[in-house]
Amino acid sequence: DAGITQSPRHKVTETGTPVTLRCHQTENHRYMYWYRQDPGHGLRLIHYSYGVKDTDKGEVSDGYSVSRSKTEDFLLTLESATSSQTSVYFCAIGGESGANVLTFGAGSRLTVL
Amino acid sequence: AQSVTQLDSQVPVFEEAPVELRCNYSSSVSVYLFWYVQYPNQGLQLLLKYLSGSTLVKGINGFEAEFNKSQTSFHLRKPSVHISDTAEYFCAVTPTSYDKVIFGPGTSLSVIP
Numbered sequence: 001d002a003g004i005t006q007s008p009r010h011k012v013t014e015t016g017t018p019v020t021l022r023c024h025q026t027e028n029h030r031y032m033y034w035y036r037q038d039p040g041h042g043l044r045l046i047h048y049s050y051g052v053k054d055t056d057k058g059e060v061s062d063g064y065s066v067s068r069s070k071t072e073d074f075l076l077t078l079e080s081a082t083s084s085q086t087s088v089y090f091c092a093i094g095g096e097s098g099a100n101v102l103t104f105g106a107g108s109r110l111t112v113l
Numbered sequence: 114a115q116s117v118t119q120l121d122s123q124v125p126v127f128e129e130a131p132v133e134l135r136c137n138y139s140s141s142v143s144v145y146l147f148w149y150v151q152y153p154n155q156g157l158q159l160l161l162k163y164l165s166g167s168t169l170v171k172g173i174n175g176f177e178a179e180f181n182k183s184q185t186s187f188h189l190r191k192p193s194v195h196i197s198d199t200a201e202y203f204c205a206v207t208p209t210s211y212d213k214v215i216f217g218p219g220t221s222l223s224v225i226p
Contacts (some may be wrong), residue, residue: 042217043203043216
């Protein structure tokens with residue numbers, strides 16, 4: 001997926017445990033995004049970053065935190081996972097080609113039991 | 114803040130028939146508009162974008178969309194669909210000043226042989 005990888009691709013965890021999803025890019029793009037995809041809701045923005053250590057909240061940020069210590073890595077953390085956070089999580093990069101066209105990763109499927 | 118509405122959650126259409134997927138947006142500032150496609154079990158990829166200029170934009174796979182500022186719409190069309198067009202289609206909006214990219218809930222296009 002054009003220099004963007006997500007890990008893990010699949011994860012099953014239990015309620016109350018912490019979970020970290022990683023997004024890694026090799027494109028040197030300024031903007032990075034985390035979305036979650038749920039049936040009937042499309043993609044909803046969780047958090048995004050516009051530079052190293054610069055992040056902001058999206059539409060559904062409660063229960064999630066992010067960090068970006070390097071241009072290439074954007075981490076999404078669920079401090080204490082809940083069943084409502086069962087979803088497919090997509091990372092995207094953008095901002096370099098004008099008009100913020102996004103390139104997406106392959107997605108991470110998280111199941112919280 | 115921006116928002117996107119996709120009026121049809123599911124659109125079934127016979128092969129070789131025309132199709133229109135509707136998208137309306139709301140924004141108090143100038144925006145760029147996009148359509149993304151997600152094939153089964155894959156990430157999203159850009160179908161087409163409107164930045165400025167001609168209101169009719171052409172994308173990949175024979176799709177086109179028309180920007181109508183007065184109606185705040187950006188409907189996607191294809192004159193003759195193929196089985197391979199079966200996918201989820203997402204309309205998205207972002208301010209021209211670069212910021213959050215907001216997606217609509219998606220329209221599931223099913224092409225019937």
